[in-house]
Amino acid sequence: MDTNTFETLIAEGKTIEPHDPMPEDFRRSVLRQIAQHAHSEIIGMQPEGNWISRAPSLYRKAILIAKVQDEAGHGLYLYGAAESLGMDQGEMLERLHSGQQKYSTIFNYPMLTWADVAVMGWMGDGAAIVNQVPLSRCSYGPYARAMARICKEESFHQRQGYDAMRVLANGTEEQRNMAQDAVNRWWQPSLMLFGPPDTDSPNTARSMAWGIKRHTNDELRQRFIDLCVPQAEALGLTIPDEELIWDAERGHYNSGPLDWDEFWANVNGAGPCTRERLARRVAAHEDGRWVREAAAAYEHQIENGALV
Numbered sequence: 001m002d003t004n005t006f007e008t009l010i011a012e013g014k015t016i017e018p019h020d021p022m023p024e025d026f027r028r029s030v031l032r033q034i035a036q037h038a039h040s041e042i043i044g045m046q047p048e049g050n051w052i053s054r055a056p057s058l059y060r061k062a063i064l065i066a067k068v069q070d071e072a073g074h075g076l077y078l079y080g081a082a083e084s085l086g087m088d089q090g091e092m093l094e095r096l097h098s099g100q101q102k103y104s105t106i107f108n109y110p111m112l113t114w115a116d117v118a119v120m121g122w123m124g125d126g127a128a129i130v131n132q133v134p135l136s137r138c139s140y141g142p143y144a145r146a147m148a149r150i151c152k153e154e155s156f157h158q159r160q161g162y163d164a165m166r167v168l169a170n171g172t173e174e175q176r177n178m179a180q181d182a183v184n185r186w187w188q189p190s191l192m193l194f195g196p197p198d199t200d201s202p203n204t205a206r207s208m209a210w211g212i213k214r215h216t217n218d219e220l221r222q223r224f225i226d227l228c229v230p231q232a233e234a235l236g237l238t239i240p241d242e243e244l245i246w247d248a249e250r251g252h253y254n255s256g257p258l259d260w261d262e263f264w265a266n267v268n269g270a271g272p273c274t275r276e277r278l279a280r281r282v283a284a285h286e287d288g289r290w291v292r293e294a295a296a297a298y299e300h301q302i303e304n305g306a307l308v
């Protein structure tokens with residue numbers, strides 16, 4: 001028996017590597033997910049990057065610079081993993097710029113105050129960790145390995161966000177109000193990071209069967225709610241959901257409905273800041289054109305022995 005067929009490797013819980021045979025639909029599905037994830041990392045640099053010059057202290061500024069720089073690195077690992085499936089980064093970026101490939105809806109909301117930066121770390125990165133830790137057991141090897149390092153860095157991002165929230169929540173009344181206002185605006189976008197409800201998720205069943213995803217969107221969303229509510233209580237902040245209540249029988253929090261019309265509009269290109277984020281991305285890409293051309297010319301000269 002051929003022990004290296006795709007089905008055997010999946011059944012034995014082994015990883016699929018770039019040289020292994022794989023069904024075209026598997027290749028396309030993993031590439032779709034990794035490309036979206038990579039794009040999220042680099043678009044995610046924008047809302048926080050806007051706050052680097054306005055961070056409230058040198059200490060917070062140094063942390064924020066490191067965080068945004070980490071996100072660029074995450075994007076690069078992920079583009080590398082996606083390239084191993086046969087599409088180069090240039091083409092993925094073209095597809096991002098033309099709206100053919102997506103990025104996470106959470107980055108299409110405005111960051112109005114410093115508390116939004118703190119909440120993005122605490123809840124945004126907190127949700128990202130819950131989503132991504134299981135992906136370190138994804139059946140596609142290069143993606144799983146990229147996740148191992150990314151999750152360690154996301155963990156630092158989540159803690160710095162919680163720490164910044166702790167300071168605001170224990171600060172002046174104005175700071176506490178700013179923290180609560182940010183929680184009010186970011187709770188739903190954070191829950192939507194897990195994707196649509198399972199009943200409206202066309203990709204989940206097949207991705208689970210192939211081991212690309214290890215849990216459904218709703219399972220991970222529930223896990224995040226269960227983790228986040230006690231953290232909000234410890235901060236003395238209120239989660240903006242009147243239906244939120246502990247269900248002892250289920251051993252989970254019950255929560256209210258989310259505005260899925262808003263989510264789908266955002267997914268389909270009509271988020272509050274979609275146009276601004278994409279325009280900034282395209283402008284950055286054009287500004288970097290001379291660097292890519294210079295690097296290509298240098299490589300060409302090396303290949304032709306013109307430079308030794």
Ligand code: FAQ
Nearest residue numbers: 037040041044103104105128192193194195201202203204
């Ligand atoms: N935003 O059938 P499903 C970060 C699309 S973390 C936009 O459920 P799937 C770190 C989906 O692509 C954020 N689109 O899809 C950070 C599909 O469309 P398609 C990124 C969404 O793949 C933190 C359609 O809806 N994390 O950046 C979203 O099984 C803080 C149907 O959905 C990842 O990408 C959404 N929220 O499950 C950086 C993690 N949800 O492609 C800076 C990896 C769904 O069929 C600061 N990705 N869609 O046309 C995943 O785990 C999965 O792809 C899901 C979606 C769970 C996002």
